[in-house]
Amino acid sequence: LRANGRANNQQIAETLGLTATTVSTRIRRMEDANQLRVVAVSDFSAHGFNVLLRISVSVDGRPASDVANELAALPEVVAAHMVTGGYDIDMLVALHDFDDLSDFLLDKLSGVHGIRTLTPAIVVDIIKYQFDVAPIEGKA
Structure with missing residues (x-):
């Protein structure tokens, strides 16, 4: 997500050699624990x-x-x-x-x-x- 904030779970899964379900679960867990927040970053x-x-x-x-x-x-x-x-x-x-x-x-x-x-x-x-x-x- 850091490299491409628009990547979907399937794309991330393919990159990491995981299933899309595993990626989704991990992202949700990190969001729930306030370890991850996906935001848009604009250029000054x-x-x-x-x-x-x-x-x-x-x-x-x-x-x-x-x-x-x-x-x-x-x-x-x-x-x-x-x-x-x-x-x-x-x-x-x-x-x-x-x-x-x-x-x-x-x-x-x-x-x-x-x-x-x-x-x-x-x-x-x-x-x-x-x-x-x-x-x-x-x-x-």
């Missing part, structure tokens, strides 16, 4: 998002989790993480253009109470974008 630039921005955030005067939840609620934020190290929050932001960048940094983020510092970094090239969270490893 295909939807007009030409500015991808990583922003590291330091928080002061408010719980970092509250700030992170408020930031995550912004539609431009496609990922937000609580992190260890020099920052409290790391987020990925998708914007249409540099006018949106200015509006986002100066208007939206300035209204979020508790942000001490922001360290934005514009993504200049995506080397790897693996949207599945957990790697699937085969058993020996």
Whole structure:
């Protein structure tokens, strides 16, 4: 499914040397256990998002989790993480253009109470974008 999300159970079964029933049962079991979710993944630039921005955030005067939840609620934020190290929050932001960048940094983020510092970094090239969270490893 990772290689071809549109593959049907029969195609997967043929590739793996299993029956379609076995594949169906395993997929259903993984879905029921919340180990697998089949979703469509869209391309940023295909939807007009030409500015991808990583922003590291330091928080002061408010719980970092509250700030992170408020930031995550912004539609431009496609990922937000609580992190260890020099920052409290790391987020990925998708914007249409540099006018949106200015509006986002100066208007939206300035209204979020508790942000001490922001360290934005514009993504200049995506080397790897693996949207599945957990790697699937085969058993020996």
